Amino acid sequence: MCRGLAALPFACFERAKEFKTRLRLLLHKTELGHELSSSKPLWGTKMRYSSEEVLGWKQSFDQLLKSKNGLSAFHTFLKTEFSEENLEFWLACEDYKKTRSKSKLASKANRIFEKFIQNEAPREVNIDHETRELTRKNLTSATSACFDEAQAKTRTLMEKDSYPRFLKSTSYWKMTEQASSHGTSKQSHT
Ligand SMILES: *[C@@H]1O[C@H](CO)[C@@H](O)[C@H](O)[C@H]1NC(C)=O
Numbered sequence: 001m002c003r004g005l006a007a008l009p010f011a012c013f014e015r016a017k018e019f020k021t022r023l024r025l026l027l028h029k030t031e032l033g034h035e036l037s038s039s040k041p042l043w044g045t046k047m048r049y050s051s052e053e054v055l056g057w058k059q060s061f062d063q064l065l066k067s068k069n070g071l072s073a074f075h076t077f078l079k080t081e082f083s084e085e086n087l088e089f090w091l092a093c094e095d096y097k098k099t100r101s102k103s104k105l106a107s108k109a110n111r112i113f114e115k116f117i118q119n120e121a122p123r124e125v126n127i128d129h130e131t132r133e134l135t136r137k138n139l140t141s142a143t144s145a146c147f148d149e150a151q152a153k154t155r156t157l158m159e160k161d162s163y164p165r166f167l168k169s170t171s172y173w174k175m176t177e178q179a180s181s182h183g184t185s186k187q188s189h190t
Pocket of ligand 1 (some may be wrong): 099131134135141145146147148149151
């Protein structure tokens with residue numbers, strides 16, 4: 001599929017990435033088909049949340065990210081799409097920004113970069129080449145803002161891409177059903 005690897009490393013890398021994305025989409029479709037035909041929910045039936053909470057998750061992506069249970073449900077969903085590293089990176093950045101010690105900032109920044117950003121990173125997130133290089137430059141003087149752009153781009157990607165699919169998923173729908181039949185709120189599904 002990709003020849004001249006030595007001559008065109010960047011083009012090849014982009015190719016490989018495109019392939020990975022396609023593979024994900026394909027797997028996603030299979031997963032969705034499976035999910036629809038299966039009577040088993042993606043997560044345990046014991047988890048019941050209040051309907052205020054579950055319905056809040058579709059009010060805005062921000063509300064979902066602010067809810068501990070919402071994050072957990074969204075993370076489980078992302079695993080089915082093989083894109084949970086985006087959320088893990090976003091969470092790592094949230095933690096990073098709270099770091100006060102200068103020396104800790106530098107070591108944490110390097111760890112985050114190696115785990116999520118650099119080429120072939122074990123949990124590589126889907127960000128463009130330019131942002132990756134700018135982030136790499138930022139590491140030389142790690143401030144609490146050094147992942148700002150990469151984090152914002154990853155957030156936008158999740159909000160536009162995975163979040164709408166999460167809201168349409170059978171699993172989320174089942175959670176709203178369970179919540180409304182067991183919760184305290186009499187609010188209808190709007
Ligand atoms: C690099 O760091 C600055 C702050 O020092 C920040 O404003 C900028 O967004 C960062 N760049 C990226 C690509 O995150």
